[in-house]
Amino acid sequence: MELYMKNYEKWVNDSFIDEKTKKELEEIKDNKSEIEDRFYQDLEFGTAGLRGKIGAGTNRMNEYVIARATQAFANVINKHGEDFAKRGIAIAYDCRLFSPEFAKQTALVMAANGIKAYLFESLRPTPELSYAVRYYNCSAGVNITASHNPKDYNGYKAYWQEGSQIKSDIANMILEEISKIESFSEVSIMGENEALKKGLLEYIGKEVDDSYINEVKGVSIRDKELDKSIKIIYTPLNGAGNIPVRRVLSEMGYENVFVVKEQEQPDGTFPTIEYPNPEDLKAFEYAEKLADEVDGELLIATDPDCDRLAVQIRHNGKITPLNGNQTGVILINYILSSLKEKNRIPENPVIVKSIVTGDMGTAIAKDYGVEMINVLTGFKNICALPNEYDKTKEKNFIMGYEESIGYAIGTFVRDKDAVSASLMLAEAAAFYKAQNKTLIDVLNDLFEKYGYYQENTISLVLEGIEGQKRIKRMMEQYREKYPNNIGSSNLMKKIDYEIQISTDISSGKESKIDIEKTDALKFLFDDGCWYALRPSGTEPKIKLYVYSKANTLELAQEKLKEFEKDVLEKLHSIE
Incomplete structure (x- = not known):
């Protein structure tokens, strides 16, 4: 019997599995491909925690997979010592289907293992979970969310004591503990009731x-x-951002905030x-209409768990979207120019970005003496x-950002935060409006000064077992x-992050790179253009990041298209 069938039978016959789940499994008994997809592997616990489709099975998000992962996480926390475990764990959840149930179950498994759970009374944005870990000086945190995945997904993000998501060292410990749990x-x-009575569960808000x-x-x-009369259209996309984003903007005096009614209230079915x-322009359909x-x-x-922010601007009467890189450089330029004017740029300042985020922000930061x-x-x-600078005091973190519309400003939260990013974007837009400029005008000014940077991210979605195998073949x-x-454009350098080697193409000389190992490739060209390839860590896709740079917008766009066409042809040819 195939392993996936053995796993299926094990669930069907397990006395700990409830009747509702068994009925769901009984309904697929004649569908071998569905059984295989649900049971051919355990839903992998990686550094992003768990994420998958909701349903019964080892390769699905359900109360049993969550209970086992939480037991393993509790074991890891307890192994760090009694004093560490006593600090407890903060738990939050978003609007997704079964999120409240999964969050409560996480809290009750932690409580049973002697770890106090601080559980939010209702849905909250991801950055507030990060904040709660720090606020209560917890040893860890969990957020039940699948971020921006489709509605049939949910997830489990694990955090460590600093309020940031766990890295591979802790994830590997949790994986090891999961592997020991056979039943x-x-x-x-x-x-x-027992958890509340014993003080091992506390609702927070x-x-x-x-x-x-x-x-x-x-x-x-x-x-x-600032004159804060600027008209802001906001959509929480039926997620967790509605209350915090509106509250912050209101308390800061932005009174002309119009909320998309159809997407205002939390709803895990995402009816619209x-x-x-929010990176998908279709997400703005209702917002554009209201605008x-x-x-x-x-x-x-903001996305369902309100850690990512997408932006569009009315410019010359037309609504124009900004991508994540463009929003990032506008934020960098506004923050650094404002801090410089007020003589508030700290000593040894740094901004942090990902390896697949564009280079325009680096050029701007350099102008202000800020290291990228x-x-x-x-x-x-x-x-x-x-987290490191908290200990070493070596540098001062101003902000971090990624091309995938994630921004963290300041250090009070250790994750991306769409609430603070919303406020800062509103402030920048109001500031430049007083100069008769939109944020598109600001971006065009930056292009004139630093060169025309263009970018695109293309995702090839390849689902299931065969898709996983093909992604592996593509990378290999x-x-x-x-x-x-x-x-x-002539290739100048190839960086292979899996073997941590950078290769100079003309000389063939190899050098070690000081960055953690991951399955990704980056190709840099002599004119400032580059592209990168990596499998997604949370979705069944391979991602291509393409960047061009030129002296004119037209030439930058032309180069971008050339790169996209060439690389995609090669990827598609790999069966």
Whole structure:
């Protein structure tokens, strides 16, 4: 019998599995491909925690997979010592289906293992979970969210004591503990009443909300100087951002905030959109309509767990989107120019970005004497640096950002934060409006000064077992065979992050790179153009990041298209 069938039978016959779940499994008994997809592997616990489709099975998000992962996480926390475990764990959740149930179960498994759970009374944004870990000086945190995945997904993000997501060292310990749990009978769980009575479960809310909101308001640089009459259109995309984003903008005096009614209330079915990702322009359909009705100037959208922010601008009467890189450089330029004017740039200042984020921000930072540091993708890597600086006092972290619309301003949260980014974007837009400029005007000014940077991210979605295998083949074959020239651009350097080697193409000389190992490739050309390839860590896709640079917008766009065409042809040819 195939392993996936053995796993299926084990679940069907396990006395700890409830009847509702068994009925769900009984309904697929004649569908071998569905059984295989649900049971061919355990849903992998990586540095992003767990993420997958909701349903019964080892390769799905459900109460049993969560209970086992939480038992393993509790074991790891307890192995760090009694004093460490006594600090407890903060737990939050977003609007997704079963998020409240999964969060409560996480809390009750932790409680059964002697670890106090601080559980939010209702949904909260991801950055507030990070803040709560720090607020209560917890040893760890968990957020039940699948970020911007489709509605049939949910997830489990694990955090460590600094308030940032766990890195591979802790993830590997949790994985090892998971592997030791052979039966659900080995998972401890406590009743809610008992946990409350023993002080091992505490519901939290307003106190943390107020403290977090005050910290967010503190990122403002020009609060008292601004005319805040700018018309802002906001959509939380039926997620967790509705209350905190609106509260911050209101308390800071932005009274012309119009909320998209159809996407205002939390709803894990996301009734207006197929894919609740604000990077997808379709997510702005309702916001654009409202903007046209009220002559909105700044359009902002946050994803379901409110850690990512997308932006559109009314410019010359037309609504124009900004991508993540462009929003990032506008923020960098506004923050650094404002801090310089007020003589507030700290000593040894740094901004941190991912290896697949564009280079325009680096050029701007350099102008202000600010160091740009590149790390692997993910805010667990970006926020590892302020965690380090807390101890060494060596440098001062100003902000971190990624091309995938994630921004962290300041150090009070150790994850991307769309609440503080919303406030800072509103402030920048209001500031430049007083100069008769939109944020598109500002971007064009930056292009004139630093060169025309263009970019695109293309995702090839390849689902299931065969898709996983093909992504692996693509990475393996592309490592061996890649173009040395694309149009007039000549390859200068290849970086293979899996073997941590940078190769100079003309000399063949290899040098070690000081960055963690990951499955990614980057190709840099002599004219400032480059592209990178990596499998997604959270979704069944391989991602291509393409960047061009030229003296004119037209030439930059032309180069971008050349790169996209050439690389995609080679990828598609790999069966």
